[in-house]
Amino acid sequence: MGWIGETVDSIKSIQIRQVLTQAVSLGMIVTSALIIWKALMCITGSESPVVVVLSGSMEPGFKRGDILFLHMSNDPIRAGEIVVFNVDGREIPIVHRVIKVHERQDTGEVDILTKGDNNYGDDRLLYAHGQLWLQRHHIMGRAVGFLPYVGWVTIIMTEKPIIKYILIGALGLLVITSKD
Amino acid sequence: MHTVGYRMNAVLTLGVTILALICAMASLADNLNLPSPSAHVQVLNINWFQKQPNGNDEVSLTLNVSADLQSMFTWNTKQVFVFLAAEYETPQNALNQVSLWDSILPSKEHAKFLIHTTNKYRFTDQESNLRGKEFNLTLHWHVMPKTGKMFADKIVMTGYNLPQEYR
Structure with missing residues (x-):
């Protein structure tokens, strides 16, 4: 025994x-x-260093599912840069290009107007009601790099959660059953 | 050790690594390109020039924009975004940048152009400072790569003046 x-x-x-x-x-x-x-x-220096493009408003430059790398330095924001900004009352940040900049002489504060390359008009319709300009604190970062297609993984996972659960389940099973 | 799972994992890892390396090399190769762009802008006419009811000056221009940005295109270039901005200083603003016209150049064949246009976006000041104002016209371009780092540069053209009186 x-x-x-x-x-x-x-x-x-x-x-x-x-x-x-x-x-x-x-x-x-x-x-x-x-x-x-x-x-x-x-x-x-950006609170979300990588973002996935969700809309076609910057086509043909950025398509849905592309990935952008953001950088947030203290450099002043200038026209032509592609910035990611948050509008009060909107949850999802927007990636658009700066078309107008007015920078104050004394305080250095900026008024910024943006537009999507593929949109007909500027973004004032997207801003909060009555808001004419974006300020510095709305800007989350500026796009410095680009990687195509990779963002589809997250888009698929958020839109079809079942795939996410299957994937997590499969990975979990693999970890439990593997012996090394 | 040599199960199907491990082999698939190894192949996948190798594939992703090679892809990432190729992307990085493609982006780095862009640094080897030494572009020689040229641009010329002519203000043909001041169509109208007035003070809006809210007190801001607004002007409408007719422009001739010619540029050659063909040397910006490399094999990793998806498109070049080009725009013309009026830039000037006012007593309250250290810098005003107002985009007047923009365009997307999808390929090298479109990168040498001559365009006759009125300003596409409104040329509006934040106050009423535009009378007799000297301003720069700057042609900016942003190179969007197929993958990797984005580039931007500009050509500044100085010595443009707005009229002393509204018209």
């Missing part, structure tokens, strides 16, 4: 160790992703 008990014990101990290593490695994956994201936030 003794050897059966020993075997059971050894199996039990192995499983606990395995579960622990799996938990640790899963934690490592999650935390390293978080570290990369936070590091990007520090380097770029």
